[in-house]
Amino acid sequence: MAGIGSDASDADCRPRPPISFELFPPRTDAAALALGRTIDRLAEADPAFISVTFGAGGSSRGRSLTVLRYMLENTDVEPMAHLTCVGSSHAEANRLVREFLDAGITSFLALRGDPPEGADPDAGIGDLGSAAELVQLIHRVQEEREPFAQEGVPGVPGASRIGERRRPERVAVAAFPTGHPRSLGLTQDIDALLAKEVAGANLAITQLFWHADDYLGFVERARAGGVTIPIVPGIMPVTTPARLARLTELTGVEPPADLAIDLEIEPDAESCAQLGIAYAARLAQQVLGGGAPGLHLYTFNRHDAVLDVLGRLDLHTTPQLVHERNTTPR
Ligand code: FAD
Numbered sequence: 001m002a003g004i005g006s007d008a009s010d011a012d013c014r015p016r017p018p019i020s021f022e023l024f025p026p027r028t029d030a031a032a033l034a035l036g037r038t039i040d041r042l043a044e045a046d047p048a049f050i051s052v053t054f055g056a057g058g059s060s061r062g063r064s065l066t067v068l069r070y071m072l073e074n075t076d077v078e079p080m081a082h083l084t085c086v087g088s089s090h091a092e093a094n095r096l097v098r099e100f101l102d103a104g105i106t107s108f109l110a111l112r113g114d115p116p117e118g119a120d121p122d123a124g125i126g127d128l129g130s131a132a133e134l135v136q137l138i139h140r141v142q143e144e145r146e147p148f149a150q151e152g153v154p155g156v157p158g159a160s161r162i163g164e165r166r167r168p169e170r171v172a173v174a175a176f177p178t179g180h181p182r183s184l185g186l187t188q189d190i191d192a193l194l195a196k197e198v199a200g201a202n203l204a205i206t207q208l209f210w211h212a213d214d215y216l217g218f219v220e221r222a223r224a225g226g227v228t229i230p231i232v233p234g235i236m237p238v239t240t241p242a243r244l245a246r247l248t249e250l251t252g253v254e255p256p257a258d259l260a261i262d263l264e265i266e267p268d269a270e271s272c273a274q275l276g277i278a279y280a281a282r283l284a285q286q287v288l289g290g291g292a293p294g295l296h297l298y299t300f301n302r303h304d305a306v307l308d309v310l311g312r313l314d315l316h317t318t319p320q321l322v323h324e325r326n327t328t329p330r
Pocket of ligand 1: 052053054055056083084109110111112113129130131132173174176183184188189192196205206207208234
């Protein structure tokens with residue numbers, strides 16, 4: 001596919017901005033088989049990482065690990081594990097982080113997660129009240145597991161010396177350009193993001209948004225508020241009206257009325273999909289043009305739509321990329 005997988009064309013040596021994808025763990029064997037093929041196709045686009053969601057309360061723990069292990073064993077892609085801490089005791093969260101590190105996972109998206117539907121949102125939240133505490137825990141568990149690293153001494157066979165301890169590759173966190181549904185205002189979201197950076201996060205990935213200005217304005221406010229880590233926009237091509245409705249329910253982010261109407265009145269599934277893909281590509285191009293340090297694409301476990309979005313982009317249009325202080329995503 002033009003522009004994907006290669007870092008530069010003959011005429012243009014600027015590196016492609018980093019791309020990443022998000023998947024969720026499959027529920028059936030048939031879906032697992034299809035997901036293997038999807039991962040293989042996504043891997044061909046040379047993503048910086050592919051993240052795998054985690055059911056709050058640990059409902060998908062085993063299935064998430066299976067997908068992450070598949071990537072480790074069958075691709076060169078860096079797998080990123082979403083982890084949630086809501087409802088967990090310190091000991092449970094500690095065990096969870098250790099289990100993923102033991103499986104060879106070194107990149108995490110640390111989330112608080114949501115209490116189960118119907119539960120009192122303030123009751124039984126667990127020992128870790130926020131994603132910032134989970135970020136700290138991930139670093140602490142890694143330190144406990146491996147207090148120091150040993151490395152060989154060049155030129156002295158069999159000798160080793162104490163080296164710099166390995167740190168988790170990436171500890172990412174969520175950011176909310178249009179505000180978290182329970183937040184009292186954007187200032188609170190920016191304070192929460194800053195708290196996560198101070199706790200040790202080195203990358204933020206945003207919730208869905210529908211207008212480039214929502215993302216660009218949020219980044220500007222976050223920078224003014226002291227946040228320095230890269231804030232990567234999360235974008236999803238929405239290819240059916242039903243999916244748009246479900247996403248709105250899940251995220252609480254209201255879509256533009258014209259997109260909802262246009263999806264409804266498209267005559268068939270293919271033109272509906274093309275409309276959603278074109279919308280996502282336009283949004284992606286606008287945020288890249290505004291300085292976004294990369295793109296995180298929500299795949300809904302399908303490779304075709306997100307690869308189609310990438311195929312429509314001029315991925316060398318990143319004029320402000322150099323202004324990002326931290327270049328964490330590859
Ligand atoms: P936090 O960062 O702890 O807090 C979220 C918001 O709460 C803040 O932005 C702020 O408004 C408020 N807040 C937090 N702490 C404070 C404080 N001390 N003072 C005041 N306000 C505060 N959920 C899953 O269950 N599994 C997943 O795999 C998953 N993946 C996600 C991936 C992305 C990219 C995003 C954006 C969300 C994902 N979620 C997932 C949803 C997420 O778990 C929920 O949005 C949850 O409600 C908040 O999690 P958080 O990590 O943002 O929490």
